[in-house]
Amino acid sequence: MEQESTTSYKQIAKSTGIFGGSQLMTILSGLVRTKVLALLLDTTGIGLAGMFQSIIDLIRSVTSLGLSFSSVKEIAEAKQSDDPKRISSTVTMLKRWLWWTGIAGMILTIAFAPVISTFTFGDKSQTFSICLLAFCVLAGTLSSGQLALLQGMRRIGYMAKASAFGAVAGLIVSLALYNWLGIKGIVPSFVAMSVLSLFITWWFSKKIPVEKVYQSYHETLKKGGGMVKLGLFTVGSGLISTLTLFLVRSFILQKSDVATVGLFQASWSISNLYLGAVLTAMGADYFPRLCGLKDNDAQIVRFVNQQTRFVLVVSTPIIVGMMLMTTPVIHLLFSSAFTPAVDLMRWQILGTFLKVLIWPTGFVLLSKGKGLRFLMVESTWFIAYYFITMILWPLLGLNAAGLAYVGAYLIYLPMVLILVKPLCSLTFDGRNIVLMVIYVLFVISAYLFVHFLTGWTLLIGGILLFICCLVISGFEFNQFLPTSEWIPKLKKLFRG
Numbered sequence: 056m057e058q059e060s061t062t063s064y065k066q067i068a069k070s071t072g073i074f075g076g077s078q079l080m081t082i083l084s085g086l087v088r089t090k091v092l093a094l095l096l097d098t099t100g101i102g103l104a105g106m107f108q109s110i111i112d113l114i115r116s117v118t119s120l121g122l123s124f125s126s127v128k129e130i131a132e133a134k135q136s137d138d139p140k141r142i143s144s145t146v147t148m149l150k151r152w153l154w155w156t157g158i159a160g161m162i163l164t165i166a167f168a169p170v171i172s173t174f175t176f177g178d179k180s181q182t183f184s185i186c187l188l189a190f191c192v193l194a195g196t197l198s199s200g201q202l203a204l205l206q207g208m209r210r211i212g213y214m215a216k217a218s219a220f221g222a223v224a225g226l227i228v229s230l231a232l233y234n235w236l237g238i239k240g241i242v243p244s245f246v247a248m249s250v251l252s253l254f255i256t257w258w259f260s261k262k263i264p265v266e267k268v269y270q271s272y273h274e275t276l277k278k279g280g281g282m283v284k285l286g287l288f289t290v291g292s293g294l295i296s297t298l299t300l301f302l303v304r305s306f307i308l309q310k311s312d313v314a315t316v317g318l319f320q321a322s323w324s325i326s327n328l329y330l331g332a333v334l335t336a337m338g339a340d341y342f343p344r345l346c347g348l349k350d351n352d353a354q355i356v357r358f359v360n361q362q363t364r365f366v367l368v369v370s371t372p373i374i375v376g377m378m379l380m381t382t383p384v385i386h387l388l389f390s391s392a393f394t395p396a397v398d399l400m401r402w403q404i405l406g407t408f409l410k411v412l413i414w415p416t417g418f419v420l421l422s423k424g425k426g427l428r429f430l431m432v433e434s435t436w437f438i439a440y441y442f443i444t445m446i447l448w449p450l451l452g453l454n455a456a457g458l459a460y461v462g463a464y465l466i467y468l469p470m471v472l473i474l475v476k477p478l479c480s481l482t483f484d485g486r487n488i489v490l491m492v493i494y495v496l497f498v499i500s501a502y503l504f505v506h507f508l509t510g511w512t513l514l515i516g517g518i519l520l521f522i523c524c525l526v527i528s529g530f531e532f533n534q535f536l537p538t539s540e541w542i543p544k545l546k547k548l549f550r551g
Contacts, residue, residue, distance in 0.1 A: 102313040105320035116293040118160030121286030123199035130207025131343035157196035164189035194249035201256035288426025292433035299437040318396040352479040362415040378501040402457025409464035439463040
């Protein structure tokens, strides 16, 4: 059992390391792009880019039917069967559905562009820009589907390369367009990045050998029923997610101005997207493997505990470090003009830690095909987030969105546990419970440090706190993946 556990941790670490490298490249590219956007166009450019991104995400959430996520489960189960015909049939079905939903999203974007512009910006001045975003919707749908194919087949290496190359290519093109067109280059850069991403993901997905099989369109509709059914629940969640962020940004725009939306966008990018990239790297191989265990509850519980422990050990030092370095990070990634977002970001980092605690457990709902339960918990979080923000805004202003982020996860976390437990009798082992308590104390301490300490006291106290957290994580990491296992490989890698 111990050998099996070590092997599982090795696989988790390996897949996280491979895809994590590409995520690091994606993050760095995003940081540079955002930094340039902040310097050239200030908070207004960040806010405008955030509004356009919300439009793309909202339409894709409506029209994609959640295929980019539900198809991972279908492909992973087909791969688990070791039946080439089943794999080929599943891939053919997926590609057709991607084209249908992508074209539908493109048409709807163009058709409703005037309405979207009026609702978002108060007039039809951005109609043409929104029509151009239709290409982003189509390309994004196809690209995400091809990444789902790579993930379901567990080709993490290809997936990592596609993400990294796409990030670098998108960065180069977007910087050129920002420099050339200024604020008018935001939409063209979105289109260029989407097209580049589509080409790169297509290049890697075609490397997967798939047999040609005949499949009628009636059969495609019929076979895709289960995938679409689960996808509709995830798209419901995605729609509520995107709609909520869209409404929050619109609410902030109405109560304040575009610059304040830019502050919100900056904080959201760091606390949610960049830290979330760590979880994305870990989930690249976690979800397909979990789907392969859907009928073995004992293995599911063991695997969830392993992934939870790994996530806590790796993520918590990052979260503590980010909490202690909030102000320098804001200035480094954006500029001093974004200093008012510091308190908001600290609240959101605190909420992100709560997300880390429950993140591996939530995947059980999807691996078991319980889309309705998944929709319930995800919807609850976003609804709570939106209404808490609205209620607290008169008292706290922009910081209301940060406190709402924490409050929503305090509601979300017990809901996930309640809904997952009957599916596989999930319980956390004693080691994980102790780690959770220790790491909660570290994160809360970091939050209190930055609020009540200043100057040298904060610097020395923060360094000591971070080192203690890092030492504990290093000790735990060595327990499930001894240094004798990976240090020689790391040295060999660097020599190579």
